[in-house]
Amino acid sequence: RDLEAYTQDLDTNDEQENHVGDGLGDAPALADKLEKLKERQARKPAQLKPLEASGETQFSRTDPDARALNKGNQHVTGYNVQSSVDDKHKLIVHHEVTNAGNDQNPLSGQCQAAMEVMSVNDITVVADSGYSSEAQLAACQEANATVYVPIPDKHKAIASQGRLSGKHFHYNGATDAYSCPAGELLPPRGQPHQKNGIRRTRYSRPASQCRDCP
Template identity: 30%
Template sequence: MNYIKGKERDQLRIESIESYIDEDNEVRVIDKIIDYIDIESLGFTIGKNSVAGRASYNPRDLLKLYVYGYLNGIRSSRKLAKQCLINKEVIWLVKDTTPKYRVIADFRKDNVVALEHLFNHFVQYCIGLGLYGKTLIAVDGTKLEASASKRKHYSKNKITKMRSIAEAKIREYLHDIEIADKSEDVDSETIDRAKVQKSIAKLEENLKHYDDIETQMDIAGHNEINFTDNDARTVKFGAHQGTDVGYNVQSAVDSKNKLIAAFSVVNISTDHGQLFNMTNKCKEIYNVETLSALADKGYFQISDLVKCENNGIITYVAKPNYSTQIGDSRYFNNKFKYKKQDNLYIYPEGQKLYCITIKEDTKTKTYNNFEACANCKNKSKCNNAKNGKVMSRDAFSDLSDTIIRNYIDRGNVWWNIHLEL
């Protein structure tokens, strides 16, 4: 057979580490950039090596290894340690040093803040190259599963359920002992009293453990606690993916070259309240007076949008459409238009909902028209309430309407400009 023949494994080869990679390989860029940056000023821990004793690994080499892993999707310290042995690019980058996985893990653990400073420093470097537009960003979040044991994750609801199960089991054991005590035939006793008492003692020990966990949660002011990763919380991973222990990673991307401008890791399941934090962080990094931001309806929170408006951040955020029990989109709440001058709502068919709240100083006012709803031929498509459709309005409603009108006007202008381009 005419196969391509490999070289003999015992053949001696003479080569330099420099020959491992091409002149245009990306690892040369990593090497030059990290050598150029003053990593000590960014907060990286620099070891004070003396002549005596074992030398430590150069933090620049460990940082190059970490950045290489980030660019190539290698997160595990064990996998990075293996790359130092088998990957020619990594061997060239770290000059054929072979740090153990614990060294890599400790470097990452000891320099968490410094790594974020490095990211911001690199963003500033790219801004200097003109790679960021600094006018429009898009904000979104993604859920990441934490490297934390689910068995060691507790919430107050879980503690309540586990306590109820343990107490029910204890009652069951005590009931079995009571039945055995009433039995006249001692020889035919079906339970092992010593084993049962041991099981009861174990369950009582578990109950004490649950009390200790709940006390720790109360002291920390949290409803959840994880003994593997203290910061991890239960987050929702999607409509059909359920919940898991993890984090919500927020990122802001610049529109010019789709580069990440800022990021943040939170342990809150929803995106509510994160828009101003991310946009304001980008505004400070860009050092600009105004900034436009796009986000999905998960970020729609009036108090957050007001902060953006007051700080020169122009936002384009869709408002969620809250469905009714019927589910006909033609009669969702956003289809009922409010007339401020008359203080009433207009039905999609033209009927009117009047304010039925008597007190003027009431924070939330209610609007209803029982007669119009009762005589409406489309009531079955709108609601199934006995008293008809009810709308509510509070102090934030006017502000919400104003913001939405501004979004529509800005959106039309923005869209027309892009159509012209």
């Protein structure tokens, strides 16, 4: 009896659903909504044409420069404005709107653009730690730009584990070696290797010599 009653309920529900849409096409509100959707659909091809012509992949109706960006752990719609300011006169020498979510790549380009505007062959630049990039610093050096950028602290996770971070090891240019907190030297080991386009040298000591170190 329970099965028969359940089956009958299903049949009744199916019958009701079959007639749910009856007459909806005649409703003024729905007709108006459909008309607006058709107008919106007709605008899309017109918006795609300038995108195809410019090679862009995004379009903002409220702000032509705005794009979808990943800034840290946030997804935002906006833009990244880069500006170079003359320290003497406090004037913006060069500015550019980019779609990058961080400041790691535009440093050398901004330096060269500022040098071109001011008609100089070399320049001294100060930037915040967000511009710290080995590849960009190398490119700036090639372009005769002396750059001062603080090295960002990337060792917080290591320090939170009670381990020694990179800031505890100090480099000695005269001996080309690092000294550890225990006062031992870490000389270069092996041949320099390329990583992410950067030539890197490894400095270390044999593990056997560090095993008994507190």
